[in-house]
Amino acid sequence: MKLYDLGHVPWIQSQLIYHAMPRLGMEGILYIAPATPYVCIGCHQDVEQDIDLDFCWAQGIPVFRREIGGGGVYLDGDQIFYQIIVHKDNPLAAGDKTEFYRRFLQPVADAYTALGIPAQYRPVNDVITADGRKISGNGVAQMGDYIVLAGNLIVDFDYATMVKVLRVPDEKFRDKVFKSMQENLTTIQREIGQAPSWEVLAAKLTQHLEPVTGPLEPSQLPAEVYVGAERLRPYLTSDEWLYKRGQRVSGREVKIAGGVNVVHRVHKASGGLIRGISEIRDGRIVSTSISGDFFFYPAEKLAALEEVLAGIKLDEVESVIASFYQAESIESPGITPADFARVIAESL
Numbered sequence: 001m002k003l004y005d006l007g008h009v010p011w012i013q014s015q016l017i018y019h020a021m022p023r024l025g026m027e028g029i030l031y032i033a034p035a036t037p038y039v040c041i042g043c044h045q046d047v048e049q050d051i052d053l054d055f056c057w058a059q060g061i062p063v064f065r066r067e068i069g070g071g072g073v074y075l076d077g078d079q080i081f082y083q084i085i086v087h088k089d090n091p092l093a094a095g096d097k098t099e100f101y102r103r104f105l106q107p108v109a110d111a112y113t114a115l116g117i118p119a120q121y122r123p124v125n126d127v128i129t130a131d132g133r134k135i136s137g138n139g140v141a142q143m144g145d146y147i148v149l150a151g152n153l154i155v156d157f158d159y160a161t162m163v164k165v166l167r168v169p170d171e172k173f174r175d176k177v178f179k180s181m182q183e184n185l186t187t188i189q190r191e192i193g194q195a196p197s198w199e200v201l202a203a204k205l206t207q208h209l210e211p212v213t214g215p216l217e218p219s220q221l222p223a224e225v226y227v228g229a230e231r232l233r234p235y236l237t238s239d240e241w242l243y244k245r246g247q248r249v250s251g252r253e254v255k256i257a258g259g260v261n262v263v264h265r266v267h268k269a270s271g272g273l274i275r276g277i278s279e280i281r282d283g284r285i286v287s288t289s290i291s292g293d294f295f296f297y298p299a300e301k302l303a304a305l306e307e308v309l310a311g312i313k314l315d316e317v318e319s320v321i322a323s324f325y326q327a328e329s330i331e332s333p334g335i336t337p338a339d340f341a342r343v344i345a346e347s348l
Contacts, residue, residue: 001027001028001029001086001214001215001217002027002028002029002216002217002219003028003031003206003216003217003218003219004028004029004030004031004032004219004220004221005030005031005202005218006030006031006032006221007031007032007033007198008034008035009033009034009035010034010035010036011034011035011036011037011038011075012062012064012237013032013226013229014032014033014034014075014081015066015236016229016230016232016233016236017030017032017083017221017225017229018030018083018085018148018150019066019067019143019232019236020225020228020229020231021085021146021225021228022085022143022144022145022146022148023143024224024225026085026222026225027085027087027090027146028085028219029082029084029085029209029213030081030082030083030084030085031080031081031205032080032081032083033077033079033080034076034077035077036077037061037074037077037158037161038061038062038063038064038074038075038076039051039061039062039063039064039072039073039074039075039165040063040064040065040066040072040073040075041063041064041065041066041071041072042065042066042069042070042072042293043067043068043069043141043299044069044290044292044293044296044299044302045065045071045072045291045292045293046275046291047063047072047242048243049167049275049291050071050072050166050167051063051072051165051166051167052165052166052167052168053167055164055165056165061074061165063242064236064237064242065236065242065244066139066141066150067141067143067148067299068139068140068141068148068150068295069141069272069294069295069296069299070125070137070139070293070294070295071272071273072165072166072293073162074158074162074165076158078154078155078156078157078158078187078195079152079153079154079155079157080153080155080198080202080205081150081151081152082108082149082150082151082152082153083148083149083150084104084148084150085147085148086146087145087146087147088142088145088146089145092213093147096331097140097295097297097331097333098123098124098333100140100147101123101124101125101138101140101149101333102121104209105121105125105126105127105136105138106121107205107208107209107211107212108121108127108138108151108153108208109121109136110208111201111204111205111208112129112135112136112153112188114204114207115188115192115196115201115204116191116192117129117135117188117191117192118130119135119136123333124271124295124334125138125139125140125151125295125333126138127151129186129191132184133183133184133185133186134184134186135154135185135186135188136151136152136153136154137151137152137154138151139151139295140295140297141297141299142297142298142299153188153201153205154186154187154188155187155188155189155196155201156187156188156189156190156195157187159178159181159182159185160178162181163177163181188201261279261280262278262279262280263276263277263278263279264276264277265342265343265344265346267339267342267343269294269334269335269336270334270335271294271295271332271333271334271335271339272292272293272295272334273292273294274290274291274292274294274335274339274340274342274343275290275291275292275343276288276289276290276340276343276344277289277291278344280314283313283315284311284312285309285310285311285312285314285317285344285345286310286311287306287310288306288310288344289306290302290305290344294332294334294335295332295333295334295335296330296331296332296335298328301328301330304324304328305324305330305340308320309344314344314345315345317340317341317345318337318338318340318341321337321340321341322337324337325337
């Protein structure tokens with residue numbers, strides 16, 4: 001497999017390149033970092049609910065929606081990203097998404113351990129230190145016929161800016177998030193008191209990936225990938241894409257008329273946070289919108305699930321979702337049909 005060690009690049013390229021490669025029918029592993037900071041949100045998130053856009057725009061911080069699930073995060077050049085693209089028929093893609101995570105994240109944990117930071121893989125998608133603190137965030141998406149994993153080696157982290165880009169109800173809550181983040185997310189700098197060079201980190205990662213992938217061949221990224229990335233730029237940086245799950249609904253439940261309610265619920269499942277906004281009329285769903293920082297494969301089927309639920313009685317929601325899962329071969333690590341039903345059809 002080819003290894004493309006690109007170093008620091010314009011922030012937009014750190015996202016567009018791995019989105020372009022599957023569309024061009026290319027496998028490979030990228031090591032890459034943004035030259036300037038930005039905020040990156042998950043495929044299924046509601047940007048207006050989760051990110052303080054006013055703060056980001058005022059600070060000149062771009063906001064980008066990726067085609068991979070998970071939560072919003074502040075990214076900068078103090079994180080080295082590994083982006084792994086393999087065809088679905090490649091033996092490296094065998095098994096379900098949880099197996100895929102384990103296959104590639106155990107080597108990441110081993111690389112940290114080799115740096116003097118004892119670490120282990122924690123399902124579904126984290127690498128943690130011996131004392132349980134997260135030291136790598138990861139996500140997987142299926143893009144056409146390709147499986148893509150994106151994750152990072154966290155050299156250092158700007159906790160203060162990260163907590164400012166999040167949309168929170170008040171400053172007291174923000175302070176609590178900041179404290180929790182410092183307690184539960186760590187970095188190489190914090191753990192060993194120094195920041196190893198890019199070369200050292202890349203070499204450690206390659207050393208521990210190769211027993212899984214086979215020899216990694218250092219290569220120059222073909223020019224056609226940069227061309228493909230530029231073709232994607234207009235749409236993936238458009239308001240249409242950024243706001244695609246946006247719903248301006250406030251409050252938890254609003255009675256519109258007799259038998260008609262708009263309901264907003266949030267549920268934290270083991271696989272992530274789920275937000276449901278539904279219009280209910282006489283015990284049936286008129287429409288529903290599902291967002292959150294979870295992972296759902298294939299990602300485009302989430303919109304189809306919302307359509308399937310239109311007209312369904314509340315007491316049938318879970319069974320309909322379960323049938324949809326079976327018919328569409330849905331995977332959502334840590335999220336069950338019951339979790340989705342909870343934010344849509346829980347008793348009013």
